[in-house]
Amino acid sequence: MYRAPEPDVLKPLLDRAATSPDSRSRIIGHASGLLADLRSAQSRGWVNQFLQEYRLNSSEGIALLSLAEAFLRVPDPETADLLIADKLGDADWRAHTGKSSSRLVNSATWGLVVGRVLVGEGEAGPLKRLMARAGEPFVRQAVGAAMKMMGEIFVMGRTIDEAMRRMKKPENKGFTASFDMLGEAARTFADADRYFRAYVGAIDAVGNDPAAGHSVSVKLSALHPRYEVARWNECVPALTGMLEALAVQAAGKGIALTVDAEESERLEMSLDIIGGVAALPSLKGWDGFGMAVQAYGKRARAVIAWADGLDRIMNVRLVKGAYWDSEIKRTQVEGLADYPLFTRKAATDVSYLAVAKDMLAARNIRPAFASHNALTVATILEWAGNSRDFEFQRLHGMGDGLYERLVRENGHHCRIYAPVGGHRDLLAYLVRRLLENGANSSFVHQLADARLTEDEILADPVAKIAGVGGSRHPSIPLPVDLFGAGHRNSGGIDLSDVNILARTVAVVNDTGLVRRAGAVANAPADAAGLVRDAVSRAHAAFPGWSATTVDDRAACLDRLADLLEQDRDRLMAICVQEAFKTIPDAIGEVREAADFCRYYAQQARMHLRAIELPGPTGERNMLHLDGRGVWATIAPWNFPLAIFLGQTVAALVTGNTVVAKPAPQTPLIAQAAVELAHRAGVPRDALVLVTGGPDVGAALTGDVRVAGVAFTGSTATAKRIARTLVEDDDRPIVPLIAETGGINAMIVDSTALPEQVVADVVASSFRSAGQRCSALRLLLVQEEVADTVIEMLAGAMDTLRIGDPGDPATDVGPVIDRASYDKLMAYRANPKGQTLKTLAVPAEGLFVPPTLIRLTAIEELDREWFGPILHVATWPAGKLTETIARVNAKGYGLTMGLHSRIARAAEVAEAEAAVGNLYINRSMIGAVVGSQPFGGEGLSGTGPKAGGPHYLYRFCAERAVSVDTTSAGGNATLLSLDEGGI
DSSP states (O other), X not given: OTTOOHHHHHHHHHHHHOOOHHHHHHHHHHHHHHHHHHHHHHHHXXXXXXXXXXXXXXXXXXXXXXXXXXXXXXXXXXXXXXXXXXXXXXXXXXXXXXXXXXXXXXXXXXXXXXXXXXXXXXXXXXXXXXXXXXXXXHHHHHHHHHHHHHHHHXXXXXXXXHHXXXXXXXXXXXXXXXXXXXXXXXXXXXXXXXXXXXXXXXXXXXXXXXXXXXXXXXXXXXXXXXXXXXGHHHHHHHXXXXXXXXXXXXXXXXXXXXXXXXXXXXXXXXXXXXXXXXXXXXXXXXXXXXXXXXXXXXXXXXXXXXXXXXXXXXXXXXXXXXXXXXXHHHHHHTTOSSOSBOSSHHHHHXXXXXXXXXXXXXXXXXXXXXXXXXXXXXXXXXXXXXXXXXXXXXXXXXXTTTSHHHHHTTOXXXXXXXXXXXXXXXXXXXXXHHHHHHSTTSHHHHHTXXXXXXXXXXXXXXXXXXXXXXXXXXXXXXXGGTTTTSOOOOOOOOTTSHHHHHHHHHHHTOHHHHHTTXXXXXXXXXXXXXXXXXXXXXXXXXXHHHHSOHHHHHHHHHHHXXXXXHTHHHHHHHHHHXXXXXXXXXXXXXXXXXXXXXXXXXXXXXXXXXXXXXXXXXXXXXXXXXXXSEEEEEOOSSSTTHHHHHHHHHHHHTTOEEEEEOOTTOHXXXXXXXXXXXXXXXXXXTEEEOOOSHHHHHHHHHOTTEEEEEEESOHHHHXXXXXXXXXXXXXXXXXXXXXXXXXXXXXXXXXXXXXXXXXXXXXXHHGGGGOSTTOOOEEEEEGGGHHHHHHHHHHHHTTOOBSOTTSTTOSXXXXXXXXXXXXXXXXXXXXXXXXXXXXXXXXXSSOOOOEEEEOSSGGGOOSOOOSSEEEEEEEOTTOHHHHHHHHHTTSEESEEEEEOSOHHHHHXXXXXXXXXXXXXSSOSOOOOTTTSOBOOEETTBOOOOBTSTTTGGGGEEEEEEEEETTTTTSXXXXXXXXXXXX
């Protein structure tokens, strides 16, 4: 049921969650009373009123959220002022003046109005002139105080002792707490150790007063930086040991310990760890162990059944789910079969109710229902009857008023999920909570919407989902349909499924698959003769292939895409064993090749039709796009299938014939691709494969019958090809499409989240052993945060696994050949700057250690080093435009990255960066066909961009035909006109 179709999963849940008309009537009555309590509490709290005034679906709410997420981590006043100006400068704060019933909210609004006047560009006047001298420091201090105040509202305390003291205040009377030590997933082993010590300290502190009934929550991803299925054999035993230590400590102290939920791909690992600890003899008799279950997951009921079968009491916290948006995106990006969760909020509500009923009926589960939804709470109360053998839970800072009467008058138990930590750790948590509760579909958001009636707020989710047949949300297509009517998205492999992963590992390491691919004959001594024969075949085949209709040529590409996916196992095995691709990269290689085929087929059908152009009467003007003749496509070894086929099928679908030359290091994968193309219907002489080294390439580009060249590789080779194409005075002028490398820079300012930066830097620099044209070569960090980012980056590098690319745990495999290895190792021995970090590598094999080198200036890096070598330099605050200009001055223009929370910084980068692909707040690799057309400028290529809407035109000859239609018999069109309605 992990990725089963939504209607199939929901059908039994609808039956389980349904209520009788009498029950429904009682539930509505109870929920209505809870709504009144909630609204009363919201009208009292200034924070609630502030959030109602500035909702997340407004520009002002988004501005405040963005400011809260970034401001407190900015160490330098110059960038802090830029951030404030960016977030406050454009919003309409005046529209909110005096609108709230809270004096504090209105005072805050007036402060925002003043801030807008001080930082805005369009409101010069007496107030701005009066406060100009002290304006920016004044606003900065006010914003800092406001952000800290917001943090205190949503975080129970900066330390566990402070949080426990706060729980003793009158407003928390009757409630207990589950303390969560704030911190997102660890990026380094040092992070993991720090979080582990924080949990130990929390258990110790809470355990000093076990009678208070408080507990501690643990996040497994905070305890290991590589909590991934591919690292199962490493992280699961380590995490089991750490969780055992914490559980034994908690049991000894007489308090409860709950394991928080994670993303769906980690569920099986989490269950393995939790199950291992639950079965420990040393914990027998302790009833304080527990776990959280996310109702948005399609496996939620199965997890409850699993927990009930552990032969011990388990405390289970049922939550709606915290990673919904990221799980949707991951599924789409990886092209997986279906979503692991429900795509409608009402479907999650149905699942929650069905699972809640299971929990109430379970023998070995002590339920905890975490919800801010009055209807959900009222339904559980109806089902539970007089029982008090369960508890409710709510987030600290949210849901005030929902549980107070239930706890203090009706004897129910409610636990507050209470985050503990400093402002630095608060940010990611705060944004997640606000996003969850500010989403249009959330109960908290609907409650604050005056336009919604009580009946609408308390509408039955079962009836809602039954009314749409359990169907998926119409705005969330399946990954295969991501591009709509354009082209079918390629299918991926779910490597988070341990069974699928094991099968994939066996496949890519099957040497028999590669042997069956057949040997590729070495180029004969007579390279010129080999090429001459190949070009002759393609030249002779051109008239017939060019005359084939666009639809028929496009159909060949569609069939080829299908064959690529059908033969994925063999193709991946060749990629791993011949090109040293890691398993994720091998999957990506096949997917991108299939995407190129389908995308270019779709583009050809749309744009290669003859076009009738306007003109005077009595004349017919047509524009045709036809093939040019024989194209030479010369591919690199780093994308031996995707780029090899992408260039080739673009030439074919436009009516050209092709002589295709792969890199000498990767002939097997090219041969397999050409065989599949022939099976798909491309005539054997329309696509001819030639293999060999530079002599074959030179002979191919030097043949005057070649009408165009598509090349991906080094800048130096591209220049040699360009010279060859113009040296012969008698040769026609032919097009060259060249995609080459670059000195690709990522610029990071002090508003960026270091954890996100480091994750994207590691992926961009070291994935594929740095052997991508788009790979990050130069990291430029703002001076004020450079030490922090570099320290975290060095720690993240320690988590990398270097070794056999056929091992799923491998992050960095070998480089492609001895020549590349020797060149990179020679540079590492005598780099331009200071080596800050390097890693140990296996003694055998062409493994270049991932290396971090510190430069004193941007200008010190003057060439591309095509491997896992990253250079880092700094830049001063306020000099973004100048920094981009210094990068532009290198003359390359392939990729650039920017990490910043300042929207104006993104606008500056977009305007100033002379690069083909600019990536903002994400990694710099993994361009997607049709979404992120790829290719550079300057020393990085000629364009047009591969995988984009303009690519096919470059392969075509444009031919205009004008016909005088009056030459025989006069202008029939004019003569046949009627009187126009007279």
